[in-house]
Amino acid sequence: MHKHQSMRLSELHTGEKGVIVKVTGRGGFRKRIIEMGFIRGKEVEVIQNAPLKDPIHYKVMGYDVSLRRSEAALIEIVSHSEFKEQQAPVSHGETPLLHTVSPSEIQSIAMEKGKTINVALLGNPNSGKTTLFNHASGAHEHVGNYSGVTVDAKDGVFRQNGYTFRIVDLPGTYSISAYSPEERYVRRYLNEEQPDVVVNVVDASNLERNLYLTTQLIDMDARMVIALNMYDSIQKRGDTFDHESLARMIGAPIVPTISKTGFGIKELFDRVIKVYEGEDPVIRHIHIHYGEDIERGITGIRRSLKQNCHIGKGLSKRYLAIQLLEGDPETERWIRELPGGEGVVKERDETVAQIESLLHEDSETAFTNARYGFISGALRETFEPGKIQELKSTQIIDLFVTNKVLGFPIFIFFMWLMFEATFRIGAYPMEWIELLVARMSNGIRLYMPAGPLKDLLADGIIGGVGGVIVFLPNILILYLFISFMEDSGYMARAAFIMDKIMHKMGLHGKSFIPLVMGFGCNVPAIMASRTIESRNSRMITMLINPLMSCSARLPVYVLLTSAFFPQKASLVMLALYGTGILLAVVLARLFKRFLFNEEDIPFVMELPPYRMPTTRSILIHMWEKAKQYLRKMGGVILVASIIIWFLGYFPLQPEQEDASVRQQNSYIGQIGQAIQPALAPLGFDWKISVSLLSGMAAKEVVVSTLSVLYTGGEEEETQALSKRLQEDTNSDGTVVFTPLTALSLMLFVLIYFPCIATVTAIARESNSWKWGAFVIVYTCLLAWLVSFAVYQTGSFFIRL
Amino acid sequence: MWQEIIVLLIGLATVGYVGYRLFRLFTARRRRHSPCEGCCGCAAGNKK
Numbered sequence: 001m002h003k004h005q006s007m008r009l010s011e012l013h014t015g016e017k018g019v020i021v022k023v024t025g026r027g028g029f030r031k032r033i034i035e036m037g038f039i040r041g042k043e044v045e046v047i048q049n050a051p052l053k054d055p056i057h058y059k060v061m062g063y064d065v066s067l068r069r070s071e072a073a074l075i076e077i078v079s080h081s082e083f084k085e086q087q088a089p090v091s092h093g094e095t096p097l098l099h100t101v102s103p104s105e106i107q108s109i110a111m112e113k114g115k116t117i118n119v120a121l122l123g124n125p126n127s128g129k130t131t132l133f134n135h136a137s138g139a140h141e142h143v144g145n146y147s148g149v150t151v152d153a154k155d156g157v158f159r160q161n162g163y164t165f166r167i168v169d170l171p172g173t174y175s176i177s178a179y180s181p182e183e184r185y186v187r188r189y190l191n192e193e194q195p196d197v198v199v200n201v202v203d204a205s206n207l208e209r210n211l212y213l214t215t216q217l218i219d220m221d222a223r224m225v226i227a228l229n230m231y232d233s234i235q236k237r238g239d240t241f242d243h244e245s246l247a248r249m250i251g252a253p254i255v256p257t258i259s260k261t262g263f264g265i266k267e268l269f270d271r272v273i274k275v276y277e278g279e280d281p282v283i284r285h286i287h288i289h290y291g292e293d294i295e296r297g298i299t300g301i302r303r304s305l306k307q308n309c310h311i312g313k314g315l316s317k318r319y320l321a322i323q324l325l326e327g328d329p330e331t332e333r334w335i336r337e338l339p340g341g342e343g344v345v346k347e348r349d350e351t352v353a354q355i356e357s358l359l360h361e362d363s364e365t366a367f368t369n370a371r372y373g374f375i376s377g378a379l380r381e382t383f384e385p386g387k388i389q390e391l392k393s394t395q396i397i398d399l400f401v402t403n404k405v406l407g408f409p410i411f412i413f414f415m416w417l418m419f420e421a422t423f424r425i426g427a428y429p430m431e432w433i434e435l436l437v438a439r440m441s442n443g444i445r446l447y448m449p450a451g452p453l454k455d456l457l458a459d460g461i462i463g464g465v466g467g468v469i470v471f472l473p474n475i476l477i478l479y480l481f482i483s484f485m486e487d488s489g490y491m492a493r494a495a496f497i498m499d500k501i502m503h504k505m506g507l508h509g510k511s512f513i514p515l516v517m518g519f520g521c522n523v524p525a526i527m528a529s530r531t532i533e534s535r536n537s538r539m540i541t542m543l544i545n546p547l548m549s550c551s552a553r554l555p556v557y558v559l560l561t562s563a564f565f566p567q568k569a570s571l572v573m574l575a576l577y578g579t580g581i582l583l584a585v586v587l588a589r590l591f592k593r594f595l596f597n598e599e600d601i602p603f604v605m606e607l608p609p610y611r612m613p614t615t616r617s618i619l620i621h622m623w624e625k626a627k628q629y630l631r632k633m634g635g636v637i638l639v640a641s642i643i644i645w646f647l648g649y650f651p652l653q654p655e656q657e658d659a660s661v662r663q664q665n666s667y668i669g670q671i672g673q674a675i676q677p678a679l680a681p682l683g684f685d686w687k688i689s690v691s692l693l694s695g696m697a698a699k700e701v702v703v704s705t706l707s708v709l710y711t712g713g714e715e716e717e718t719q720a721l722s723k724r725l726q727e728d729t730n731s732d733g734t735v736v737f738t739p740l741t742a743l744s745l746m747l748f749v750l751i752y753f754p755c756i757a758t759v760t761a762i763a764r765e766s767n768s769w770k771w772g773a774f775v776i777v778y779t780c781l782l783a784w785l786v787s788f789a790v791y792q793t794g795s796f797f798i799r800l
Numbered sequence: 801m802w803q804e805i806i807v808l809l810i811g812l813a814t815v816g817y818v819g820y821r822l823f824r825l826f827t828a829r830r831r832r833h834s835p836c837e838g839c840c841g842c843a844a845g846n847k848k
Contacts, residue, residue, distance in 0.1 A: 642810060642814045
């Protein structure tokens, strides 16, 4: 998260002057301080600011004013010294120009700085925040039609109507209680960063649940604009919603938006400007009335907080009182640490007992009920459901895709279709790229004088990188399908139908989302497991995620299936993905049994309505993937290819030696032959063994290494890698690669050592390198066992 | 000869690059903002 640092009034020393940029903070304090003359562009002089002395004495608009240090810290300024720093020449050695700071210059900077609005985007998961963020900021962040896509804050900057917006897309949350990591994250962000305006994105198709978060923001006294997103769903259903009345009721402007098309987004940020400038006619702070008994409790705790604890003006005491009465553990811990906090907590305990005895329900439930009561009341006055309640298309589709009998076959059919398209359609552009790579290689062989650079370019760089780049179309097609399934909402259904299996694994259906994301790349998938509340489920999900076949493994599969299973390529690929899932199921069960055997917290899984994904969003996904793939080509794959070539070229040997003998005697040959005995029972020769070793950096490197090592004779060098693999022979004349060897290799690649980025992600997310090491050990052992079983059983049957 | 020199330079650059990446990997703990330490293998690398 990026915090934009700016100078605060409290940082000025005695005698220094500054010009006000903005007053942050909330509610009554902010209003009072503005009324006192602390407005943008006005000059303030420090009369006395002694260290450890409170309050500080200021002069503004000719009046002497005293402010507490904590209050002055909420006022953003531009100081004269800061202005001078900005004017200083950038390059060294230049003589600084003598320049007297004129008040008008500082004032104009303050006015300009004051036109920067920090906006936080907040809303329920899957309410369209990220799409709105992308539209507004022009970013290309990943979106998906299921909850938990945003797991970290992302920021963007854009300009509109002369204002600069620093916009932060926060993870989706249903509330800002401190239960899940993202709830804690969002709450901490709002309290610590204090954005100027919060844009609360509300899904118009599910108003009641979405407005729950809004009620908490009202309690928090956040300056808020509501984006009534997916507004078209209201129109489609024929509902009537008087959002302007609701806005007036809750004191926050509501702007209809459709983030998918960009409708209303400009108007939304126009309204943000109005709110920021204090010109919006609708904005006002309201109190949600929690009923007499609770309100009495809130007032008591609030008073106690004011009297006993020194809490900054940036936090609403009423909000803190509500949090304490709701039993929020984080707020309680914080209050306890303050002087006088223990007494407040004791009073809270007494008040809670009193409320519970009066209402016959626990305090937290009483607050939740009151909030839903508030929402229900507000909607009854402003919202009228459509008269014609026809069966929605979502329900019709769900009848089939989430059906107990049909759900699974449909899921398997979609997966098969995805692989078939990846393989068949991808074969055409793959051929074209192959041709291009061969031409480049031939050109170098023909026109360059003999020498090591020619060999490095033709065999090492073009051979290695070219061997992998040909799979770019296949990866893009795979991503096209994954993006379509994610954005349309089908992936959430897949999670739903997998729920039963997930339960058997000791996980919840929600864990399936990070697992499915793992088909694209394991690293963001592991990061997405943050959204799982229970640590047990989260850990298991992270540990089994490397078994999901990521797109980096696709080049290995496409290469070997096209060479050895051309007729049944899709089925073999489906079986490989299926094996990954099956192994994940078994291991999750084992991990649950032996490592994480505590009970999990139950929670509800939601099924978002189906949406037709936009071409733009799918193209963005594909483009991003293509960029990443090409960057990988120029990074890890290029470097690995060069290293493999060097190790295969040196030490230099007599020219008269046969190419294969030279390769065997090279450094790489020696390394390969050293590790080969461990992998020989799996059917691998030394070249495959080396490929697996180098593939630890990234799985595509397996292919680039094979491409560098399997150069064969002069004739074979221009052939496609698949052909070279088919024709390569051992010294005794037997072929190196049989379909069984290929299958054993694909299974090994599927299971063994996740790439370094994945291991690092697991270590980071689990806060321990122990789990990173554990994943390395278990995947390598498991890969060996599975490949051994397959190869030896297969060989046994072949011999019969 | 010129080919040998260029190959040597490429070799040195590669060793330097690998050393730098390994250094980045093992000093990663101090740079909390990057989840994957400059690995551009996936979309997570784009996150700030």
